[in-house]
Amino acid sequence: MNKPLTEHIKPGAPPIDLAAYERTGGYEALRQALASMEPGGVTSMVEESKLRGRGGAGFSTGMKWSFVPMGDQAPRQKYFVCNADEMEPGTFKDRFLMEHNPHQLIEGMILGAYAIQAPTGYIFLRAEYHASQTALARAIEEAREAGFLGRNILGSGFDHDIHLHTSAGRYICGEETALLNALEGRRAIPRAKPPFPPVVGLWGKPTIVNNVETLYNIAPIIRHGADWFNQLGLTGESGTKLYGVSGRVNRPGLWELPLGTPLREIIEEHAGGMRDGYRFRGVIPGGASTDFLVEEHLDLAMDFASVQKAGSRLGTGTMIVLDDRTCPVGMVLNLERFFARESCGWCTPCRDGLPWVEKILDDVERGGGREDDLDLLAQQAKHLGPGRTFCAFAPGAVEPLQSALKYFEEDFRRHFNGNGCPYRSESAASGTRQVPPGNGHRI
Amino acid sequence: MLTDQERREIEAELPHYPRKQALCIEALKVVQHHRGWVDDEALCDVAEFLDMTPHEVDSVATFYNLIYRRRVGRNVIHLCDSISCWVMGGDGICEHLKGNLGIEMGETTEDGRFTLLPIPCLGDCDRAPSMMIGRTLHSGLTPGKVDDILRDCK
Ligand SMILES: Cc1cc2nc3c(=O)[nH]c(=O)nc-3n(C[C@H](O)[C@H](O)[C@H](O)COP(=O)(O)O)c2cc1C
Ligand code: SF4
Ligand code: FES
Numbered sequence: 001m002n003k004p005l006t007e008h009i010k011p012g013a014p015p016i017d018l019a020a021y022e023r024t025g026g027y028e029a030l031r032q033a034l035a036s037m038e039p040g041g042v043t044s045m046v047e048e049s050k051l052r053g054r055g056g057a058g059f060s061t062g063m064k065w066s067f068v069p070m071g072d073q074a075p076r077q078k079y080f081v082c083n084a085d086e087m088e089p090g091t092f093k094d095r096f097l098m099e100h101n102p103h104q105l106i107e108g109m110i111l112g113a114y115a116i117q118a119p120t121g122y123i124f125l126r127a128e129y130h131a132s133q134t135a136l137a138r139a140i141e142e143a144r145e146a147g148f149l150g151r152n153i154l155g156s157g158f159d160h161d162i163h164l165h166t167s168a169g170r171y172i173c174g175e176e177t178a179l180l181n182a183l184e185g186r187r188a189i190p191r192a193k194p195p196f197p198p199v200v201g202l203w204g205k206p207t208i209v210n211n212v213e214t215l216y217n218i219a220p221i222i223r224h225g226a227d228w229f230n231q232l233g234l235t236g237e238s239g240t241k242l243y244g245v246s247g248r249v250n251r252p253g254l255w256e257l258p259l260g261t262p263l264r265e266i267i268e269e270h271a272g273g274m275r276d277g278y279r280f281r282g283v284i285p286g287g288a289s290t291d292f293l294v295e296e297h298l299d300l301a302m303d304f305a306s307v308q309k310a311g312s313r314l315g316t317g318t319m320i321v322l323d324d325r326t327c328p329v330g331m332v333l334n335l336e337r338f339f340a341r342e343s344c345g346w347c348t349p350c351r352d353g354l355p356w357v358e359k360i361l362d363d364v365e366r367g368g369g370r371e372d373d374l375d376l377l378a379q380q381a382k383h384l385g386p387g388r389t390f391c392a393f394a395p396g397a398v399e400p401l402q403s404a405l406k407y408f409e410e411d412f413r414r415h416f417n418g419n420g421c422p423y424r425s426e427s428a429a430s431g432t433r434q435v436p437p438g439n440g441h442r443i
Numbered sequence: 444m445l446t447d448q449e450r451r452e453i454e455a456e457l458p459h460y461p462r463k464q465a466l467c468i469e470a471l472k473v474v475q476h477h478r479g480w481v482d483d484e485a486l487c488d489v490a491e492f493l494d495m496t497p498h499e500v501d502s503v504a505t506f507y508n509l510i511y512r513r514r515v516g517r518n519v520i521h522l523c524d525s526i527s528c529w530v531m532g533g534d535g536i537c538e539h540l541k542g543n544l545g546i547e548m549g550e551t552t553e554d555g556r557f558t559l560l561p562i563p564c565l566g567d568c569d570r571a572p573s574m575m576i577g578r579t580l581h582s583g584l585t586p587g588k589v590d591d592i593l594r595d596c597k
Contacts, residue, residue: 077461089525089564127509128521128565130578163459168468168507171563185460185467187506203461244569246527252569288526288564318568320527334529338563437583438531440569 002232003240004220005213006256009100011442015135018142021103027148029222030107033114034156037222040070042115046218048226050238054093055083055174055211056287056315057392058304067198068116068206078118079207080160081183082109082215084125084132085167085174088287089338090320093242094212096254096442098125098132101216102139106162108215110148111222113160116208121162124179127169136164171342175391176209178344189346190391213242235260237303241314245271246438247321248278253441254318260303263293267321279324282407286315288335289396291403292322311403327423328408329415332401333361339397347390353380354397364412367420374412378405445488449473453492464493467503471510480511508562516551516558518596521575524561527568536572539586543593556596 001007008016008024021027033042047062068078082105086094098105109121125133140162143149151159170188172178177191180202201207217239221229230238237259243266244254250272257266267273267280274280282294285302291312293300300306307314322331340354357380360373381402384394405412414422445453452473456466470493474485481489481504483497490500504510511519522537541547544557551558567573570582581592 086566087563090527090568091564092566092568095566128562128575130580165459165469166472167509168472169509170507182468183465184462185465185469185503187503246568246571247530252571254569284526320530320568322530326530331526331530334524334526338525342563437572437585438527438568438570439583440567442569 001224001228002258003256004224004229004232005097005104005216005240005242006100006443009097009443011096011100013100015099015138016101016103018103018139018146021101025223026103026219027107027146029219030110030114030148031154033111033222034154034158039115039117042111042222045226046115046221049217049221049229050226051214051217051221051229052237052304053211054213054217054241054316056088056289056313058314061210061214061217064198064210065112065115065208067196068208069199070117074117075205077120077203077205078116079202079205080109080113080116080118080121081179081202081207081209082121082123082212083174083176083179083209084123084129084212085179086129086212087126087171087174088289088316088318089335090246090284091244091287091316091318092246093244093254093316093318095129095132096242097212097216098129099135102132102135103143104216104219105136105212106139106143106148108218109162110143110153110160111218112208112210112215114158116206117158118206118208119159119161121160122183122202123162123164124173124183125164125166126173127166133164133166140164170344171338172344172393175393178391179209180207187344189344190393192390233259233303235301235303235306237305241302241317243270243302244318245321246318247283248275248323248326249273249321250275251441252438253443255443260301260306262298263300263302264298266302266319267298271321274321274323277325280321281324281326282322282328284320284322284400285312286317286319288320288338289393289399290315291399292328292407294407312399325423327365327421328404328411329361329365330421330423332404333358333365335400336361336397339393343393343397347394349384350389350394350397353384354394356380357384357398357401364415365421367415367418369412369416371413371416374405374409377401381405445474445492446477449477449488450492464495467493467495467500468507468510471500471504471507475510480514482514508560514551514555516555518556518576519558519560521560521562521565523563523565523567523571523573523575525564525568527564528572531571533572536574536584536586536589539589543590557593 178188182188340358381398
């Protein structure tokens, strides 16, 4: 019971069907809530659990739900949306959950929808996740046949149905207001905030958007209580977290561990440490849009507060390891090239600033860099920072850049004066650029 | 004109949304599924059906990278070019693919068999490098494995 997200999952096995899910206590939480809890009681319990969003920003889930207007004066139409767009580079956690145990997501969504009294739910799924699509479509059908979805669920008088919507691409769709525009069939441009979606969301109606992993926690919280959930974490923050590691480690993979597990334990024990011949230099801790952490941070507890104190963010909790034979400048170039391409183009600093950053980094990588490029990059990082662009995309995009300038300044300098990438020539000489691919050890 | 089949598939989605225009992306996906890509005629068909202008529909179509506004090959290769794949040698795989197919990123082979496109992180980072062809995800790529996979494509 200390791995509420994955305890019933067997990696590689087909999705858990309704019968198997119910055998392990599935839909018990829903029965319990519909029979004996007020909608507000569900929200309070989630608030007491101190569950924080697993989609990257770490906002309190219960508090978000509490912003939805309730009572007779509130609009009858409200929406409950699951953000299953998972496109943050380096992130591979939501897919694993959906492909193996789709019903736990459905149950979490129905509970959330009950808490805010929403008759309609959507799962916004990225199009590339075909196996997730099959698993979820089947699970929704099973749930409908069993009376967990539809009219008058389990005789409670509560109606709810879920529609699975598959996307058509673009990273920005994961930003929750861009996601709402995409669901409405428009270009996925973020919306001005405020008003926030819990009050004015999909088609102007109150809407909750939650990440997949966040929603996997709901049924266990309702079943076992907030206190149980509180004590799962190691450092005062509640619950477990799916931590992932990719890069040149011995056992790249994904593990459900108590929130607050130290970085060293994740990399050295679970991921098996660095591959032979490689040294650890740093890690991007929570998907592409988080600041690098380095060796001095290895004993950091991987919880929201500690990682933030160290100057980064827990983000999605799936980390990408930088080794000593991979060029930090090349790594940041890859990231900024991604962000420049994926910018939605709505606001000027991001649309124009990121391609400029990409160009400078590309130039540095090829040997055309100069000392003042460091200032220029630092200035751009500042100009694209929090509060200066229309959405959180650009501030996220410059997090790895600003921290790379801080920790790997010498590496930038080694490229200057026409030198180009020192790592490229080293690896070409020793033939190490081709590494054996990863083999993924999941839970 | 939309075919009856296309119309049926789009209409099946109608009950799930309060406004017809919400089906824009869905409708584009339906016609693309049947016609391979979205040419100007397909765009106009969708616009007419949804009471939108062709320009409105095109602004949506060109935003999303999985809607193809140009003809694509029978097999669309989506090669992940994001960070974990890059660390694991993804650019080498990219060079290998381009050499093997004789095309650059974004191009289609002359025989119309393959189109090569980049894709953001496929959520397969612990088994990188990775690519997707059609509905199939291919993990742990090496140049040799890539050759075998291409050989098996029709
Ligand atoms: C550029 C950008 C991309 C995002 N992509 C995702 C995503 O793919 N999946 C996700 O759950 N949240 C993503 N988010 C966060 C969402 O905006 C939103 O905060 C989240 O879905 C809320 O769910 P949570 O509170 O359960 O974490 C993204 C945010 C930004 C700014
Ligand atoms: S910051 Fe970038 S992604 Fe966000 S609205 Fe502006 S252009 Fe679009
Ligand atoms: S970075 Fe390629 S699959 Fe995630």
